[in-house]
Amino acid sequence: MAKLNTLIDSLNAVFGDKLVSLKTDLDEVTIEIGAANWLEAAKTLRDHAxxxxxxxxxxxxxxxxxxxxxxxxxxxxxxxYHLLSYAHNWRVRVRVFALDDDFPVIASVVDVWSGVNWFEREAFDLYGLVYEGHPDLRRILTDYGFVGHPFRKDFPLSGYVEMRYDAEQGRVIYQPVTIEPREITPRIIREENYGGV
Structure with a gap:
């Protein structure tokens, strides 16, 4: 608990009013940084003694x-972001909100922690978060022709398009989804002596 309090005191001292919030739950610290201050804050989180x-x-x-x-x-x-300090053996969770819901943009921190490259590409692909300054922001998990961002809450479960191989054309084609929505009600089977002798 002393280590956690030291971390909280250090975060408050270093960032002061630049912290939007600081919460502790289950011995884990979560801070929120404004999008405008994120890149500078990331460098401070990495470099401050x-x-x-x-x-x-x-x-x-x-x-x-x-x-x-x-x-x-x-x-x-x-x-x-989940950050780890090897020197101090502690962790912090950092949350940064995009200011625009229609076109969510957050500064890329690839230049601060090079290992976030693929993580940012994944968040771009699945949520449509645009990481400004990312050196190679393109899809990483879905197909290049994929329409939309599948982890968004308003993304339809069936998607927008489906792809299939067309033997006549000799290539993969995209077409609107043809899945008929239906409700499946499971049948419950009860046996008199189920599980017993």
């Missing part, structure tokens, strides 16, 4: 549009 977060071990996109049963009041998209 009291913090020294040398590694970013994960980056995740988040769509808050249906968070808390749709009662969420705030920006829709965020990028969440």
């Amino acid at each position: 009291e913090l020294r977060f040398e590694a970013c071990v994960d980056v995740a996109g988040v769509d808050y549009s249906t968070y808390k049963d749709g009662i969420w009041e705030g920006q829709r998209f965020a990028s969440v």
